[in-house]
Every structure is written in C-alpha cells, then in structure tokens.
Amino acid sequence: MTFDDWLPLLVVLSSLITGLLIFFVGEEQHRTRSWLNLIGAVAKLVLVGIMVWGVFQRHRYETRLPLLPDQDFVLRADAMGMLFVGLSSVLWLLTTIYAIGYLEGSPHRSRFFGFFSLCVTSTMGIALAGDLITFIIFYELLTLSTYPLVVHRGTADALRAGKVYLQYTMTGGALLLVGVVWLYEVVGSVEFTERGVLAGVSVVDYPDLLAIFAILVAGLGVKTALVPLHGWLPVAMVAPAPVSALLHAVAVVKAGAFGIVRIAYDVYGVEFAARLGVLGPLSWVAGITIVYGSVRALTQDDLKRRLAYSTVSQVSYIVLGIGILGPLATIGGVVHLVHQGLMKITLFFCAGDLAETLGIHKISEMNGVGRRMPWSMVAFTVAALGMIGVPPVAGFVTKWYLGLGAIAAKDYWALAVLAVSTVLNAAYFLPVLRRIWFLPASGEWPKRERDQLETRPTLLVPTLITALLSLAAGLFAGSWFSPLGWAKLVTAREYVS
Template identity: 60%
Template sequence: MEPGGFLLVIILMTSLVPGLVIFFLREQQFALRTFFNLGGAGLKLALIISLLVGVYRDGKTYSFTLNLLPGIDLVLAADALSLLFATLSAVLWLVTTIYAIGYLEHSPKRSRFFGFFSLCVSATVGIAFSGNLVTMLIFYEILTLATWPLVVHRGTPDSFRAGRIYLAYTLIGGAVLLAAVVWLTVLAGSQDFTAGGYLRDLYPEHEWALPLLFVMFVVGFGVKAALLPLHSWLPRAMVAPAPVSALLHAVAVVKAGAFGIVRVMNDVYGIQLAADMGMTLPLMGLAILTVLYGSVRALFTQDLKRRLAFSTVSQVSYIIIGVALAGPVGAVGGLVHLVHQGVMKITLFFCAGNFAETLGIHRIEEMRGVGRRMPWTMAAFTLGGLGMIGAPPMAGFITKWYLGMGALEVGQGWVIGVLLVSSLLNAAYFLPPILAGWFGRPQHHWSQDRFRDGLLETHWMLLLPTLAVAAMALGMGLLASLSISPLYWVTFIVEFEYGYEHIWRAVFEEVDP
C-alpha cells in the first residue's frame, strides 16, 4: 500500500458512514439528518481536494490493496482519470444534497431516502477509485442495489414498475459484466488498470476471445450508459423524485456506465489494441445511433422529465464517440463531456424539479410564460438547454468542437455531419420550451403556485443550487483556456496518462488567445 492509501478509504467512508447513521434517524430529526448529509458531502469534497493537491502539486501516489481471495485483490487507486470522475461526483453530490433537502422538506421517508442516497454516492466514488476490474465490478453492483430504492421511493405502482424494469436491465448487465471479468481474470490474471492497456501480449493467443470479451464489457457497462438498445429503463425511471433523476443522469448511474467503457478502452485493452481488433468503429457506430435515436425520441416527447431523459440517452454517447475515434483530440472531447454533460444535465433536472415543485409543471406545453413567474429558474434552464445544443460559449460547445476536431484528425470527417444533425435535433427539442417559457402567454395565473421563499421565486435550497450549476455550465465554456477548467485537466490526462505528447499544443494553441 502506498503512503496515504488510507485516505482513499476515508473518502469512501465520508458518505458510507453518514448514510448508515441516517437510516436510524427518526423523520423528525431534520437538523441531525441535515448535519450528516451536508457534513459528509463537504468533508468528501475537502478530502478529494487534498488528494488533488497531493497528486498534482506534491507528486504523491495513493493506493490501497485488500486481498479478497488468492490472486484476487480489491484495489483503490488515485490516477488522473479517477480524480476527474471523483471530483465531479463530489461537487455535484454536495449541490444535489442541498437541493434534495429543500425538495423533500415535507416528504415522508426522508431518512430512508438520504441513507440510500449516500450509499449511492459511496458506490460511485468507489467506481471512480477502482484500481482493477474486480473492484469496479463490486462497486458497480453495489450501485445497482443502492439506486433501486431511490427509483421506487414514491411507492406508487408506476415507480415499482419502473423499479422492476431498472432492476431487470441492470442485473442482466451486471451478470454479463461478471462473466466477462471472471473470464478475463482466468486469461490474464487480476491485473491493475494500466495506461495503454495490458492485453496486447495476449491478443495473438486469444484473438477470438478478446473481441468477444470486449463486446461483453460494452454490454455490461452499456446498460447503465443507456446505449441502444439497452436504454429503455432510463426514461421509465423518471417517475423518481427530481434529485434522484439528477443523480441518475448527471452523477451516478449513466456516468458509471460511460466511465466503465472508458476504463476498458484505455486501461484494459488500450486504444490501439481495440482499434486493431476492429472494435472501435462498431462501437462508434452504436454510439452514433444512440445519439440520433435519443434526440428523435426527445423531440416527440411532451413530458419534460422524459424529454430530458431521452436527451441523456443521446448526450452520454458523445463520451463513447470521443474515445472510439481512437485519437487524442477526440479523446479530449469525449472525456471533457463526462464533466460538461453532468453539469448541464443536472442544471436541467434541477429546473424541472423547481417547475414541478413550485408550479406543478410537468409537461412542455405547461411552460408557456413561466419565465415571468420564475425568471431565475428559466434563465438556468436556458443556459442548460443552449449548452446541450452546443451553442457558444457554453460548455457543450467545447465538447462538440473537440469531437469535430478529433474526427478530422483521424480522417473521419463524416462524424462532423452527425454532430451537426444532432445539434439541430437538440435545438428542435430545447428551443421550443425555452421560447415558450420566455415569450408564451400563460394559460392560467399559476393557481397551483405552492410557495414563495421571501423575495425568491421558490425555496432557496432549490434555487441556489440550480443557479450554481448553471453558472458552472457557462463558466466551463467561457474559461476553457484556464488551468482551472475541465478541458485543461482532461488534456493533461490524455497527454501524460496515454502518451499523446503533441496533444497539449494541439488543444491549447487553438484555445488560448
């Protein structure tokens, strides 16, 4: 174990321990539950920041190993890619916790909700810091079990139906992933993730098994990443409360699936081996079909949260396109979208929750004129929607710019046409609610208006997190050339973790004035 490896365990405990304590709190113990929720989220973020300082400023390494069985280890490790995902999870968990406290203020079963909420984040951070496939599989399955109670939290027939579908998809995907991990462990042993992969020497001997295993990994992780045709659980899960929807789409489940595919591509097979096996082009084709299918379904969906869900089906696959392009600039575009999509999508789900909780708005046609009553929330929704379209200077523009550059770099210029069609579809389903919200004529006087919070348009614990993540989505685009930006960090990952020595100049000579 490297010095300081226990810090990784402590980071996991900052959400696991509060979650277990919260289960035993009475519903009336609001202050104590809030203390554990916010205290755990704040401490996790502080510890991850200290980890970042240790890795990037002081050059420390962090790893923790626990032997589970002969030849099978649970390994936690902090590399650049894991820190990217863990930091995103910690930041968005903190703002989602604040939002959830306000959203569920008068709801029953809050202790159960926040207990599983914390366990879900523990599993997500465990996936981020997993140092090998066995460890990732363990936390991946814990994530499934922790999120199911959140999906069915309302206890309605619709929520239980959605929960059954969610469980069916994810358990089948988990079974496929388990089979793939066991098979690969038999072939290669239990090896730690390695930048550039560790299977190159096995390919000549197992030239039929490794491609089949690759497909199994894509299926296993692709269920949570909502790749076509494994996506159907995601729109149905929108019966869950808005904080759960935000967690599923921006922080935990779909990101865990996409992150798993990135890990397999980069740190198990390696991009070059995946390309040599002929796996990258079919994977990119599947991701492109998912992008277009999700956009078309969103266009013809009038329920606001379901439209956002189909948008997630589409948008998460940009990450897969980026890594499947098998070039450094495309990898930058895909990995930076891991962050950008999370921030933009959580903004949109927070806005949808504000509309529903304050005015009872659930459908697109009900948004007419809502900007007059809730201008701050509508402004945040506008920024999130423009970001998903890819309009400058939003974070989504940075993603699509580098995906396009990456496609040209590897001679796949036709991908730019896909990005253009996708952006037009994004505009077709985001601009109508934006225009209706600002310029439409209200059909009523908001007789369902549930509360104001002093001078604010809704409860401050709903509004302030929404404005914070909307500002982040704008700032990540405006400040993309600065060293604090996700683009800067992702470029570091691609250059120094995966050996693309020219990528720093290729990216930042284009960005810096």
C-alpha cells in the same frame, strides 16, 4: 501505512458512514440528518480537493487490502478517476442541499438519504476502483442502492419502473461479470493501468479479447443507455427530481460510460483496442444512439421524459469520443463526462423546481413561466443552449474537440452526426425556450409575494450554481483548472509519446 494510503478509502468511507448513520436517525430529526449529510459531503469535498492537488503533481494514492487469495481490493486515484470523483463530490453536495429542500415534509426521508449516500459511495468506489473486481463490487452496489431511490414514491408507476430498472441493470451487471471472469481466464488479474495492459497478449487470444470487449461493453452499455439497451432510462424518470438529476448526471449513466472508458483506455489501451478493430463498431453504436435519442426527444411532452431521451443522446458523446481514435477525440469524450453532468443536472433541477413550485410537469404547461420563475429559467436556458452546443456554454467545448478528433481520424461521418445532433437538439430545446420567454402565461399558478424568492432557496441555489459552473466550464476552458484542462492532462497520460 501513511495517510496517503488511506486517503482513497477515506473518500469512499466519508459517504458510506454518513449513509449508515442516517439509517439510524429518526424520521423527524431533520436537523440532525441534514447536518450529517452536509458534514459528510463537505468532508468528502475537502478530501477530494487534497487528492486532486496531489494527482495533479503526480502523487500516488493507493489503498490496497487483501480481499481473496491473489486478489486485492484496490482503490487508487489516477487522473481519469479524479475527474469523475471531483464531479461526483461537487454534485453530491449540491444535490444533497437540493434534496433536503425538495423532500421537505415528505415521508421516508431517512431511507431516502441513507440510500442516497450509499449511491454516492458506490459512485466514488467505481471512480477510484483500481482493478476490475473492485470495480464490479461497487458497480453492483450502485444498482442495489439506486433501486430504493427509483421506487421511492411507492406508486404503481414507480414500482414498475423499479422492476424494469432492476431487470436491465442486474442482467447488465451479470454480463459484465462474465466478461471479467473470461478476461481473467485469458490474461490473469487485471489492474487498471494508463495506456492499458493487454498490448502484449499473444495473437492467439485476439478472438477471445474481441468477444470479451463486446460482452463488457454490452454489460456496461445498459447503464450507459446505449441503444438498444436504453429502455430503462425513460421509465426510471418517475423517480423524484433529485434522484433523476443524480442518475442522469453522475451516478448511473456516468458509471456505465466511465466503465467503458476504463475498459477501452486502462484495460485494453486505446491503441491496442484500435488494432483489435473494436473502436469502429463502438463509435457507430454511439452515433446511432446520439441521433436516436434526439429524434425520440422531439415528440415528448413530459419535460422529464424529454430530458431523459436527451440524456440517452448526450451520454453517447462520451462513448463517441472513446470510439474515435486520437487524443483530440479522447479529450472531447472525457471532458463531456463532466460537461454533460453539469448541464444535465441543471436541467433536472429546473424540472424539479417547476414541479415543486408550480406543479408543472409538461412542456405544454410552461408558457410564460420565465416571468414567474426567472432565475430557474435562466439556468434552464443556459443549460439548454449548452446542450445544443452554443458557445460559450460547456457543450460547445465537447463538440469542438469531438469534431476535431473526428477530422483527425478521418471519420467524417461523425462530423455529420455532430451537425445533425446540433440541429435536433435545437429542435427540441428552442421551442421550450420560446414557450418560457415569449408566450403569455397560461397556467393558474400560486401567487408570489413581493420580496419573496421564486422558489425555496434550497432548490434555487444549487440550480444556479450548476448553471454557473456549466457556463464557466466553457468560458474558461482555456485555463488549467477547467474540466478541459484536466481532460487534456488525462489524455496526455493515456497516449504513448
């Protein structure tokens, strides 16, 4: 076996080993722990960089190890997976830096960072999994490794949230397993293949395939937070800010959405799925989720809770992009995988900055905070405008392609959903921006010395970088190295002709 055959495994191992090592680092050895974390994250980034370049040039990376009789453990790098891998590895590095700053001086940090690394390991595995069984292994591992993060604070609220989280996700995971087993019974072993593998199945099995699709989506829909399976998400926002950031931006909700992408594109094949008639209902569920999440976000005063409902709404853009047939909608959905991640992680970082620096948790306490923490709030503003879909921030590009896709597929109702969602997003973000920038300060905040940063640099720098990335992703969307460029590459490989 050559280096190329090991590369996908190395990417997964880079965080796994980091995580395992960290468990053995003493609680007081911040320095060692931080270095371990950073070395792991940077090493991963380098490996991923090599792989991205290779995949771009149609190079094949695959790790295949025997797992069971007739069943391999397959890790493979394809264009779709690399989009998710790239996003996760960049955001892992930034979130690690952020978390080091955020948890400074709080207890149980070795436990935290250990599971944090395991969580990223699972995400990587999900992104690189080459078949459904490998996917499920990592998908379940993700559930288990995020639970300790959600309950990290150990308060009654946190424990309750953890319970709800487990009930939902374990059941969802089990459902997924049922779907996969059934699928294996119908067609045998299924590896992810661009343009799908089921197109040749006999018509007799169509009812089975329909039911399997519904079960798989229901199982994955829990993590994706599709209404009405989203109940755990607003509860789970009691977790520390870096966890929420990672949960909402890359790890959990994205794992679900990515799973649905895999099922629709690389198992069923999008054209076959359309023939089967499952895409329509999927897009309606997405449409309902988009509007419901936004409406619920309107009335939340707790900042993180409002952001959580916003996630419910925004992640379904990805599902909407899958549900509408046609390359343009696919581009919109796939690229939102990255765009939503960048914007939402920025917003949660900002929420964490506010909580850590000034003790602000509620939107009604944010009056005039722009003058006290200008940089964080600029980042917040950029991300919020992006969520509304104001150009040139990334969200606009998503909306544009989803809209074009909806028109091409003659799904005009989806246009209405986009318009309504724009208005609702504006209705729950713009009042916050007005508070930040135009109202006089009302809170009693710790004074800031001259020549002192508004908050710790470890908190501020990642926030600014993600804000800048969400801006750049939209502003330079036309260039080949943008998420949009990559999404176009993915899409070109998912459609025949």
